[in-house]
Amino acid sequence: MYRLYKLYVQAMYNTCIRMVSNQFDAEDIIQESFVKAFNNLDSFRGESSFGSWLKRIVINQSITFLRKKKQNFQDIDDLQILADEDEENSFPEIDPMMIHESIKTLPEKARVVLNLYLLEGYIHKEIADILNITESTSKSQYLRAKQLLREKLEKEIRYEY
Incomplete structure (x- = not known):
C-alpha cells in the first residue's frame, strides 16, 4: 500500500x-x-x-x-455570458504561475468546473453528474470561469506592460 x-x-x-x-x-x-x-x-x-x-x-x-462548506452548486442558466468562441486570442507569452494564481482567485464553483473540464478532462455531462447540476449549468460555469480568467489575465498583462 x-x-x-x-x-x-x-x-x-x-x-x-x-x-x-x-x-x-x-x-x-x-x-x-x-x-x-x-x-x-x-x-x-x-x-x-x-x-x-x-x-x-x-x-x-x-x-x-x-x-x-455550504458551497452549493446552483443553476445559473439565466446568467448572461457573452462568450465569443471565435475571438482571436493574441496574448503575449504568459507566465504559467500567473495563470495558476489567477485560476485560484476564481469563484469556487466556476473554478471547480474549469478544473474538471480543462485539467481533468471530464465532459460537461460528467461534470453535471459529479456536481449534481445541469449540463447547461456546467457549460455556463465554464464559460463564466473562462471569461473571468481572460479578464484577470488581460488586467495582469496590461499592468506588467
Whole structure:
C-alpha cells in the first residue's frame, strides 16, 4: 500500500489543490481519500486504472468537502455570458504561475468546473453528474470561469506592460 501511496500521492494532491485551493484542506482530503481507497480496495473492479479510480475518490471527497462548506452548486442558466468562441486570442507569452494564481482567485464553483473540464478532462455531462447540476449549468460555469480568467489575465498583462 505504501508503494501505491508514493506512486499516486502527488498527482492526487495536484487534482485536489486545484479544486479546494487550500493546502491544508487538500492534505486532509488526500489523507481521507487514501484511507477510503485502501479500506475499499475490494470494491475496485479493475474496469479502469487504479489511478482513475483513486482520482474519482479524490474528486468526490473534494466535492463533499466543498458542499460541507455550504458551497452549493446552483443553476445559473439565466446568467448572461457573452462568450465569443471565435475571438482571436493574441496574448503575449504568459507566465504559467500567473495563470495558476489567477485560476485560484476564481469563484469556487466556476473554478471547480474549469478544473474538471480543462485539467481533468471530464465532459460537461460528467461534470453535471459529479456536481449534481445541469449540463447547461456546467457549460455556463465554464464559460463564466473562462471569461473571468481572460479578464484577470488581460488586467495582469496590461499592468506588467
